[in-house]
Amino acid sequence: MSSPDTGKFEALLHSARALIFDCDGTLVKTPDLYGKGWRKAFRNAGLDMELAWYHLRAGMSEHVLMDAYEQEHNVKLDRxxxxxxxxxxLLQDMPSVREIQDVASVARRFHGLKPMAVASGGPREIVRASLDAAGLLQLFDTVVTxxxxxxAKPAPDLFLExxxxxxxxxxxCLVFEDSPQGLQAAGNAGMSVIDVNGLI
Structure with missing residues (x-):
């Protein structure tokens, strides 16, 4: 579901017994941060990665993105x-991370009222650090990475866990997601889903 009207959005929120949020691009503004980080990592390996190439794949887990790069560029990475x-x-730039207000406000609104989780395809260290930098970590009962x-997404594993x-x-469960693979993963898990691109 994308860009629900206010009445339908409120109905979904109130009927859900739990809320599950993706992290990057949903709760926190990190796609540009990841783009810069990936570009630096590839440059260190003597390779080039166009930011436009990355942004078409934003939200992919690390090894899924590296699979795509290796296949498309016929190279082998030192993973x-x-x-x-x-x-x-990413950790060097973490102090610059900010929340996505329209989505974070939903988490704040239901903190303590409904069980809530983060389900992210990122690594635990980075996901928790970005949520903490944005002042959101304490809102959630659990963080799954x-x-x-x-x-990884689009498999339903993260949301089911x-x-x-x-x-x-x-x-x-009601899921908040921004990426195509995340939206598909929520559907594969049998959950209702909000495409936050229609909210922010």
């Missing part, structure tokens, strides 16, 4: 070093 360089760059599941931790059946 351990590339990931290390990416995460170092790619480190906690076997399969979040629902299990919250103790709420999937069909009673």
């Amino acid at each position: 351990e070093r590339t990931v290390q360089d990416l995460r170092t760059a 790619i480190d906690d599941v076997n399969n 979040a629902a299990e931790r919250l103790g709420v059946t999937s069909r009673f």
Whole structure:
């Protein structure tokens, strides 16, 4: 579902028994940060990555994005070093992370009223650091990351794990997402979903 009218949006919010939020591009403004970080990591490996190429794939988990780069550019990455360089760059720029107000306000509104989780395809260290930098970490009962599941979005694993931790059946969960693979993952998990691109 995208850009619901106010009445329908409120109905979805109030009927949901739990709220699950993606992190990057949904709760916090990090796509540009990731773009710069990936570009630096690839440059350290002697490779070029166009920001436009990245933005078409924003929201992909690290190894999924590297799979795509290797296949499209016929190269083999030193994945351990590339990931290390990416995460170092992200942590250096973490103080610049800001919340996406229209979505973060929903989390603040329902904090303590409904169980809430973050389900992100990013690594635990980076996801928690970005939420903390934006002042949002304390709002959530649990944070699920790619480190906690076997399969990245669009597989439903992240959302199913979040629902299990919250103790709420999937069909009673409402997801907030910004990426195509995240929207698909929520649908694959049998959850209602709001495309935040229609809200922000």
